[in-house]
Amino acid sequence: MRRLIVISAVATLLASSASAQDTGTGWKRASPPTQPPLRLFHSTQAISLPTAETPGKNVLQFEISHRFYPRFSDGFDYLYGLDGPALMRLGLGYAPTDRLVITLARSNFGGNVDLQGKYELLRLRSTPLPFKIAVQAGGAWNTQKRSDRTRGDSRNFQYYVQGIVNTMIGKSIALGVVPSYLHNSSVNTEKKENLFAVGLHGQVYLNHVLSVIAEWTPQVSGTEVMRHRPASFGLELETGGHFFKLVATNSVYLNPSQYLAGTENVFGARELRFGFLITRLLRT
Amino acid sequence: MIAVERLKHSCAWSGYWCYEPGNRRTGEMRVRQITSKFILIAIWGIVPLAAAGAAEYHVDTTAPRMVKFTSKAPLENFDGTTSRIDGYAVTPFDTLRAGTGYDSSKFYFEVDLNALDTGIGLRNRHMRENYLETDRFPFSQFAGRISEAGRAADSAFHLTIAGDMTIHGVQKPKSATIQAAKEGSRYHVRGQFPVALPDYKIKVPRLMFLKISDTVQVQLDFYLLPAAAAKD
Structure with missing residues (x-):
C-alpha cells in the first residue's frame, strides 16, 4: 500500500512538472521573446537639430523644408507670413546600416550643398532614463557664384561635427543635447572663424500622431556675425512613413553650417516666421 | 506525456488532492480508492494511445x-x-x-x-x-x-x-x-x-x-x- 502511495506521489510530481510547461507536450519556446530596438525620438531630426535616430538599414529618407522670409507680423499684405520668398532645403538620405545614415542636401541660400553622415554610437537601455548617443559630421560647399572668388575657393567650404545625446522621460517626453562645432562659420569673412554652439531640444508626444516640439541653439563662442540665437517651436504630425513639422522660428536657415551660425532676428513675437519640414521614408 | 495529460484531467487527479493527512482514516481509504483508480486510468490512458502511435x-x-x-x-x-x-x-x-x-x-x-x-x-x-x-x-x-x-x-x-x-x-x-x-x-x-x-x-x-x-x-x-x- 505504502509503495503504491509512493508511486502515485512520484507520478504526481512527474505530471505536475509536465503541466508546468502548460502544453502537455515536450515543446518549449526555442528562443526568448524578441526585444524591440530602443527608440527614443520618433524622427531623425528635431526641427533643425539632429536626433540620435537613424532611418534603419536600406531605407531612403527624402526631405523638403521651407522657411518663409516674411514674418507672421507682416500681416495681410504678406498673407501673414505665407508669401514668399522662402528658403528651402531638399535632402535625400540613405542608411546603408541600422546605425549609419548618409545625407546629401541643398539649401538655396548660397547654394549650400551639404554632405553629412550620422552614426549611432551607443544605445543604453538604462532605467529610469534610457540614452542614445550619436555623432554627426559633414561638410558644406557654398556653390553660389561670387565676383570676389572662384566657386572652389576654400572660403566656400564649411565643416562641422555634432555630438548628440538623447534621453526619454517616461514614454512621452524626449530630450536632446547637441554640442556642435562649426569651422568657417561665415563664408563672407576673409578669416575662417570657428564657432561652438550647444543645441537643446525637446519633444512631448501627445498621442500616436501629434507631438509638440521646441529647440534652441545658443552660440557659445564666435557669434560676431549673427547676434541672435535661433529658437523654434511647433507641432509634429507623424503618419506611416511621413513626418510633417509646422514651426514658428526666428531663423530662416536650414542647413547645419547655416543655422548653427545664429540668426539676425531676435526671438520675439514680431520676428517669428513660418516654416515646415516634410520627410518621407522609402524602403529600397 | 499524453497519458499524463489525460490523468491530469481525470477525477483521480482531483481525488488525490482531496486526501487530507489530518483525517487519517478517511485519508487512507481515499488513497486506497484513488490508487486503484489511478492504476486503472493509467492503463486506460496509456494503452490505446500507444497502440494508435501518436x-x-x-x-x-x-x-x-x-x-x-x-x-x-x-x-x-x-x-x-x-x-x-x-x-x-x-x-x-x-x-x-x-x-x-x-x-x-x-x-x-x-x-x-x-x-x-x-x-x-x-x-x-x-x-x-x-x-x-x-x-x-x-x-x-x-x-x-x-x-x-x-x-x-x-x-x-x-x-x-x-x-x-x-x-x-x-x-x-x-x-x-x-x-x-x-x-x-x-x-x-x-x-x-x-x-x-x-x-x-x-x-x-x-x-x-x-x-x-x-x-x-x-x-x-x-x-x-x-x-x-x-x-x-
Missing part, C-alpha cells in the same frame, strides 16, 4: 521559417515578415493520413510579433506600439486541432485546421487550409489565410491616410520535425 512534431527552428503578412491599400502595399514562428503539432497517427480520426490531434503555433519587420524601422515601431501593442501582447497564437485531412499527392496533404487565433489579446475562432508535405522525416507546412484586423480590435488608421487594409493576407512556411529529433 506522433508529436515541433517547429524546426534550425530550418527556414517564414511568417509574412501582406497589406494592400489604395495608396500603399506593404508586407511584414519574421522567421519567429514556433510551436508543436500532435497527431494521433505516426504519419499524416487522409480521412478523419483527428479528434485527439492538437497544435499550437505562436509568432513573436516584436520580430515583425516591414523594412522601415519607423513603420515597425508604429505597428508594435500603435496597433499590435506588443508590450502587452508580444505573441500571436493559433491553437486547435486538425479537422479534416485530404491527400494532395503521395505524401502531401491538405489539412483544415481549426481552433482559436489570438492576436492583440483578442481570441477568435479560426479555421484555415494548409498544405503539409512529407520531406524525409519532416513535414513542410505552407498555408495562407486572411486575417481581418478589426476582428482583433486592431484600429486601422483612417484619419489622415488609409495605409493599412482591413484584411491582411498571412502566409506561413515552416518545417515540422518529429519531437524526438527536435532539440529541447
Whole structure:
C-alpha cells in the first residue's frame, strides 16, 4: 500500500512538472521573446537639430523644408507670413546600416550643398532614463557664384561635427543635447572663424500622431556675425512613413553650417516666421 | 506525456488532492480508492494511445521559417515578415493520413510579433506600439486541432485546421487550409489565410491616410520535425 502511495506521489510530481510547461507536450519556446530596438525620438531630426535616430538599414529618407522670409507680423499684405520668398532645403538620405545614415542636401541660400553622415554610437537601455548617443559630421560647399572668388575657393567650404545625446522621460517626453562645432562659420569673412554652439531640444508626444516640439541653439563662442540665437517651436504630425513639422522660428536657415551660425532676428513675437519640414521614408 | 495529460484531467487527479493527512482514516481509504483508480486510468490512458502511435512534431527552428503578412491599400502595399514562428503539432497517427480520426490531434503555433519587420524601422515601431501593442501582447497564437485531412499527392496533404487565433489579446475562432508535405522525416507546412484586423480590435488608421487594409493576407512556411529529433 505504502509503495503504491509512493508511486502515485512520484507520478504526481512527474505530471505536475509536465503541466508546468502548460502544453502537455515536450515543446518549449526555442528562443526568448524578441526585444524591440530602443527608440527614443520618433524622427531623425528635431526641427533643425539632429536626433540620435537613424532611418534603419536600406531605407531612403527624402526631405523638403521651407522657411518663409516674411514674418507672421507682416500681416495681410504678406498673407501673414505665407508669401514668399522662402528658403528651402531638399535632402535625400540613405542608411546603408541600422546605425549609419548618409545625407546629401541643398539649401538655396548660397547654394549650400551639404554632405553629412550620422552614426549611432551607443544605445543604453538604462532605467529610469534610457540614452542614445550619436555623432554627426559633414561638410558644406557654398556653390553660389561670387565676383570676389572662384566657386572652389576654400572660403566656400564649411565643416562641422555634432555630438548628440538623447534621453526619454517616461514614454512621452524626449530630450536632446547637441554640442556642435562649426569651422568657417561665415563664408563672407576673409578669416575662417570657428564657432561652438550647444543645441537643446525637446519633444512631448501627445498621442500616436501629434507631438509638440521646441529647440534652441545658443552660440557659445564666435557669434560676431549673427547676434541672435535661433529658437523654434511647433507641432509634429507623424503618419506611416511621413513626418510633417509646422514651426514658428526666428531663423530662416536650414542647413547645419547655416543655422548653427545664429540668426539676425531676435526671438520675439514680431520676428517669428513660418516654416515646415516634410520627410518621407522609402524602403529600397 | 499524453497519458499524463489525460490523468491530469481525470477525477483521480482531483481525488488525490482531496486526501487530507489530518483525517487519517478517511485519508487512507481515499488513497486506497484513488490508487486503484489511478492504476486503472493509467492503463486506460496509456494503452490505446500507444497502440494508435501518436506522433508529436515541433517547429524546426534550425530550418527556414517564414511568417509574412501582406497589406494592400489604395495608396500603399506593404508586407511584414519574421522567421519567429514556433510551436508543436500532435497527431494521433505516426504519419499524416487522409480521412478523419483527428479528434485527439492538437497544435499550437505562436509568432513573436516584436520580430515583425516591414523594412522601415519607423513603420515597425508604429505597428508594435500603435496597433499590435506588443508590450502587452508580444505573441500571436493559433491553437486547435486538425479537422479534416485530404491527400494532395503521395505524401502531401491538405489539412483544415481549426481552433482559436489570438492576436492583440483578442481570441477568435479560426479555421484555415494548409498544405503539409512529407520531406524525409519532416513535414513542410505552407498555408495562407486572411486575417481581418478589426476582428482583433486592431484600429486601422483612417484619419489622415488609409495605409493599412482591413484584411491582411498571412502566409506561413515552416518545417515540422518529429519531437524526438527536435532539440529541447
